[in-house]
Amino acid sequence: MAASEVRALFAVASRPEVVSLAGGMPNVSALPLDAIATTMAELVGQRGPVALQYGSAQGDPGLREQICQVMALEGISAHPDDVVVTVGSQQALDLLARIFLNPGDVVVAEAPTYVTAINTFAAYEADVVHVPMDADGLIPEALAETLDRLAAARRAVKFLYTVPTFQNPAGVTLDAARRGRLVEVCRRAGVLVVEDNPYGLLAFDGELHRALRADAPADVVYLGSFSKTLAPGLRVGWALAPPGVRDKLVLAAEAAMLSHSMFTQLVVDRYLATQPWDEQLKVFREMYRDRRDAMLNSLAAEMPAGVTWTRPAGGFFVWVTLPDGIVAKTMLPRAINARVAFVPGTGFYADGNGRSAMRLSYCYPPPDRIRTGVTRLASVVSAELDLVGVFGSTTGHPPKRHAPDAAPDVDLP
Amino acid sequence: MAASEVRALFAVASRPEVVSLAGGMPNVSALPLDAIATTMAELVGQRGPVALQYGSAQGDPGLREQICQVMALEGISAHPDDVVVTVGSQQALDLLARIFLNPGDVVVAEAPTYVTAINTFAAYEADVVHVPMDADGLIPEALAETLDRLAAARRAVKFLYTVPTFQNPAGVTLDAARRGRLVEVCRRAGVLVVEDNPYGLLAFDGELHRALRADAPADVVYLGSFSKTLAPGLRVGWALAPPGVRDKLVLAAEAAMLSHSMFTQLVVDRYLATQPWDEQLKVFREMYRDRRDAMLNSLAAEMPAGVTWTRPAGGFFVWVTLPDGIVAKTMLPRAINARVAFVPGTGFYADGNGRSAMRLSYCYPPPDRIRTGVTRLASVVSAELDLVGVFGSTTGHPPKRHAPDAAPDVDLP
Numbered sequence: 001m002a003a004s005e006v007r008a009l010f011a012v013a014s015r016p017e018v019v020s021l022a023g024g025m026p027n028v029s030a031l032p033l034d035a036i037a038t039t040m041a042e043l044v045g046q047r048g049p050v051a052l053q054y055g056s057a058q059g060d061p062g063l064r065e066q067i068c069q070v071m072a073l074e075g076i077s078a079h080p081d082d083v084v085v086t087v088g089s090q091q092a093l094d095l096l097a098r099i100f101l102n103p104g105d106v107v108v109a110e111a112p113t114y115v116t117a118i119n120t121f122a123a124y125e126a127d128v129v130h131v132p133m134d135a136d137g138l139i140p141e142a143l144a145e146t147l148d149r150l151a152a153a154r155r156a157v158k159f160l161y162t163v164p165t166f167q168n169p170a171g172v173t174l175d176a177a178r179r180g181r182l183v184e185v186c187r188r189a190g191v192l193v194v195e196d197n198p199y200g201l202l203a204f205d206g207e208l209h210r211a212l213r214a215d216a217p218a219d220v221v222y223l224g225s226f227s228k229t230l231a232p233g234l235r236v237g238w239a240l241a242p243p244g245v246r247d248k249l250v251l252a253a254e255a256a257m258l259s260h261s262m263f264t265q266l267v268v269d270r271y272l273a274t275q276p277w278d279e280q281l282k283v284f285r286e287m288y289r290d291r292r293d294a295m296l297n298s299l300a301a302e303m304p305a306g307v308t309w310t311r312p313a314g315g316f317f318v319w320v321t322l323p324d325g326i327v328a329k330t331m332l333p334r335a336i337n338a339r340v341a342f343v344p345g346t347g348f349y350a351d352g353n354g355r356s357a358m359r360l361s362y363c364y365p366p367p368d369r370i371r372t373g374v375t376r377l378a379s380v381v382s383a384e385l386d387l388v389g390v391f392g393s394t395t396g397h398p399p400k401r402h403a404p405d406a407a408p409d410v411d412l413p
Numbered sequence: 414m415a416a417s418e419v420r421a422l423f424a425v426a427s428r429p430e431v432v433s434l435a436g437g438m439p440n441v442s443a444l445p446l447d448a449i450a451t452t453m454a455e456l457v458g459q460r461g462p463v464a465l466q467y468g469s470a471q472g473d474p475g476l477r478e479q480i481c482q483v484m485a486l487e488g489i490s491a492h493p494d495d496v497v498v499t500v501g502s503q504q505a506l507d508l509l510a511r512i513f514l515n516p517g518d519v520v521v522a523e524a525p526t527y528v529t530a531i532n533t534f535a536a537y538e539a540d541v542v543h544v545p546m547d548a549d550g551l552i553p554e555a556l557a558e559t560l561d562r563l564a565a566a567r568r569a570v571k572f573l574y575t576v577p578t579f580q581n582p583a584g585v586t587l588d589a590a591r592r593g594r595l596v597e598v599c600r601r602a603g604v605l606v607v608e609d610n611p612y613g614l615l616a617f618d619g620e621l622h623r624a625l626r627a628d629a630p631a632d633v634v635y636l637g638s639f640s641k642t643l644a645p646g647l648r649v650g651w652a653l654a655p656p657g658v659r660d661k662l663v664l665a666a667e668a669a670m671l672s673h674s675m676f677t678q679l680v681v682d683r684y685l686a687t688q689p690w691d692e693q694l695k696v697f698r699e700m701y702r703d704r705r706d707a708m709l710n711s712l713a714a715e716m717p718a719g720v721t722w723t724r725p726a727g728g729f730f731v732w733v734t735l736p737d738g739i740v741a742k743t744m745l746p747r748a749i750n751a752r753v754a755f756v757p758g759t760g761f762y763a764d765g766n767g768r769s770a771m772r773l774s775y776c777y778p779p780p781d782r783i784r785t786g787v788t789r790l791a792s793v794v795s796a797e798l799d800l801v802g803v804f805g806s807t808t809g810h811p812p813k814r815h816a817p818d819a820a821p822d823v824d825l826p
Contacts (some may be wrong), residue, residue: 028465036465037457044450052441052449052644087500087670094669116671123668231465233675255536256507256669257500258529262646264674 009333013341019373021295021360022341024168024316026228030287032280036231039270047266055262057254059085059238063269067238070272071224074200075214078240084249085260089198089223089237093161094120095252096194096221099245100158101126106150109161110138112319112348112357114168114196117161121350126158128350135310137174138162140181147189159192159221165209166199166315169348169359173209173313183216192245198225198237199315201281204289218242226268228316229281234264288316294367295360295374302378304385309360316363319345321356322381325388328358331380340376422746426754432786434708434773435754437581437729439641443700445693449644452683460679468675470667472498472651476682480651483685484637487613488627491653497662498673502611502636502650506533506574508665509607509634512658513571514539519563522574523551525732525761525770527581527609530574534763539571541763548723550577550587553594560602572605572634578622579612579728582761582772586622586726596629605658611638611650612728614694617702631655639681641729642694647677701729707780708773708787715791717798722773729776732758734769735794738801741771744793753789 013020043051058064064080071078086092093116101107103125109117111130118128129150131143143160150157162182164174174182186193195212203209213222225237239249253260271277295318299309306323320342322328328344335342345357360377362370426433456464471477477493484491499505506529514520516538522530524543531541542563544556556573563570575595577587587595599606608625616622626635638650652662666673684690708731712722719736733755735741741757748755758770773790775783 025467029462031461031465033457033461036461037454040453040457041450044446044453048444048446048449049442050646052444052646054438054640054645087673090671091669116668120668227467231676232467233463233465235670235672235674252536255529255533256504257648258503259648260500261648261674261677263644264677 009336013336018336018339018341019365019369019376020341021362021365021370021373021377022343023364024361025364026232026284026316027287027364028231028233030283031231032275035275036267036271039274040267043263043266043270051263051266053262055259055265057259058250059083059260060262060265060269063236063265064238066269066272067224070201071211071213071222071240074197074208075210076222076240077214078217082240082243082246084239084241084246084253085265086237086239086253087235087257087260088227088232089196089225089239090116090120091253091256092223092237092239092249093117093194093196095249095256096159096239097121097124097126098252099248100192102156104156106155106157107159107161108143108146108150108157108191110163110167110170112169112345112354113161114163115343115347117196118348118350121161130349130351130353133167133170133172135172137164137167137172137178138182140178140185143182144185147185147191151189157189157191159194160186161194161196162212163196163198164212165197166202166312167317168199168315169317169343169345170319171310171312171315171317172319176210179210179212180215183212183219187216187219193220194223195220196223198223198228201229202285202288202316203314204285204292205313206282206285213240221245229284230268230271230277234267235261236264236268285314288314288363291362291365291367291370292318294370295362298371298374302375304378304382306385307381316361318360318362320358320360322358323385323388324356326381326384327355329355331384334383335377335380338376338380340373340380342377422749426749431749431752431754432778432782432789433754434775434778434783434786434790435756436777437774438777439645439697439729440700440777441644441646443696444644445688448688449680449684452687453680456676456679456683464676464679466675468672468678470672471663472496472673473675473678473682476649476678477651479682479685480637483614484624484626484635484653487610487621488623489635489653490627491630495653495656495659497652497654497659497666498678499650499652499666500648500670500673501640501645502609502638502652503529503533504666504669505636505650505652505662506530506607506609508662508669509572509652509658510534510537510539511665512661513605515569517569519568519570520572520574521556521559521563521570521604522763523576523580523583525582525758525767526574527576528756528760530609531761531763534574543762543764543766546580546583546585548585550580550585550591551575551595553591553598556595557598557602560598560604564602570602570604572607573599574607574609575625576609576611577625578610579615579725580730581612581728582730582756582758583732584723584725584728584730585732589623592623592625593628596625596632600629600632606633607636608633609636611636611641614642615698615701615729616727617698617705618726619695619698626653634658642697643681643684643690647680648674649677649681698727701727701776704775704778704780704783705731707783708775711784711787712791715788717791717795719798720794729774731773731775733771733773735771736798736801737769739794739797740768742768744797747796748790748793751789751793753786753793755790
């Protein structure tokens, strides 16, 4: 699609009558807004001249201590000196790309992976090479094969970018038994692991997964964020890195912005220290679990045979694979016309895969809207299937086959 | 100095008994903290779900309208569509460097210039070439000669970086008669102008200077900031750019951080809309003018003959030139030992000049502290002069002469 078409599409998709299953916005309306307002007013009253002043490039020391306590929930033992506060974890990702990537370098990532990460790596002219996942996440043996192949081709692999827990976009989680193996494969190949974990605390059964970083402090750069557990509008994320990388991150952060907002950092610090944020996490978990259930139940009730999807145990996203011949991007305008929006799968691949896949998010609309949206979407898919039955493809061309060496689409039970 | 020495020096310099004339921190204690606390609490109460959510990469449209009204004070007529909100103007500078600079490119800048800009350009492996100033700011004829020389040497000059009004670090202002000429020189050479203007509204006589951008919308990227007129802890700055550059800035901002903090953007928006910020600007102007007066009067009363300095009409900084033979960096540990700190001049040059110069800031300490600091500093300078009288130099070596083609230090009446 041309940029003008995309804009026109988004203009229609943002109308209130369209159910958006496309975005990844957390439902901040569920936050205790009164408590946040009070936190802010107290902060200005008690520490205004500090909160409104410049800070250090590494971030506020008190917040970095609190961040270490947050990471301890997922098994990480870390020192505040090794934390760098960033403008969301996106800035950490961008600074890592700036530090590590030269044109022609390779970043290895799950298939599919976070779309903005692909764009960030592409901005530094690096190539993303995908490694397949199954229902238990990234497949370590496939990772080892990929790294061997890249080494044989003398490609410079700078890091593995992975979202091991409640992945965006696939909604799958790396199995516990695979975690050590994955790090070991990277260690042997001399490849750093970048573990992006914005959703880890949103585990619907409350059982948290042990972070990759927990058992491999020298091999993993861990990225965290308060965007999903508190508020993205504060833009507070962080990186935990081995000292050599940390020093470079601090310098890069200083060059990028001098210092992060002291005010938003201290709001998070005070919120964590004074508010029952464990209770708030439970509220979020239950709310998102109800929405996940609404989506999975609707998919099971409404979708025609041949459509499959993942079953996330946390986070925001379900990955849906459509029968061969349906091209999600081609279907999108018809879906929006039927008042439901999603993100086509190809955006989550650097190699053109994902044509028959789409990402659905259940984080933002309430359950009844989710059900309405899935019902509408199922009708559109059924109509597409009828077309495929008649013409063999919704684009008028025969379905494109993947090249034999390309990573397969995620297609899980 | 080694990094460990610098750290040791800063540790001592930050002790309360040391008068720091080194930093550039605005005096945020003069802000109406109660009004800011109320603004924030109301914002969360009335627009919490928007203020705490993700925003767009370009920044909030309402704030961008307000920014256009702020810029109108300095003669700029602009459309909100051409404004990109950034994490302080430092992020805008970094994004511009990212967009324009390749290794070996040249950025032309005043001699001396803002230290962090030098570091930013160096991070992208560009070379900074200085152009001399006098008491009326950058000398257009010298700029034309420099651009001719660089063109003859087939160097790729990507932009002129200039702080025309109340410059950091020199405290001088580009004369009105030179403004059009400077832009014209750049236009003829096909060189973009980057006008960094964080201090323009802090004019001590209340008479604002016309921005370079006001008369040259197609030739100038203008950088603004609320760090000095409101609070640096909110990290809200902006760039106003011609559409082609603006589009690239929006994409770069998205890659760098997805979006800026909606919360801090909307705090600035609401503050401007509901608070008497014109009155607050007057408070700041009077406060900083008193401090400037305290510094200039103390310098005149205390400094030994042979020391010269600039007379800023706004902003935060005075540039002091010491007699030949005194090396400011060598003098710094002795000054800190005498409980006063400053920034040595060499940091504001990319070419090793500025050895006998120092930047003094009057923005943060109250007037009596400024007087105490200058008195201490004058004693240290006098003692250095005695050493120079005996040994010819404070370093034990004869004073280093500038290379004939190097830009001279700023040495103004």
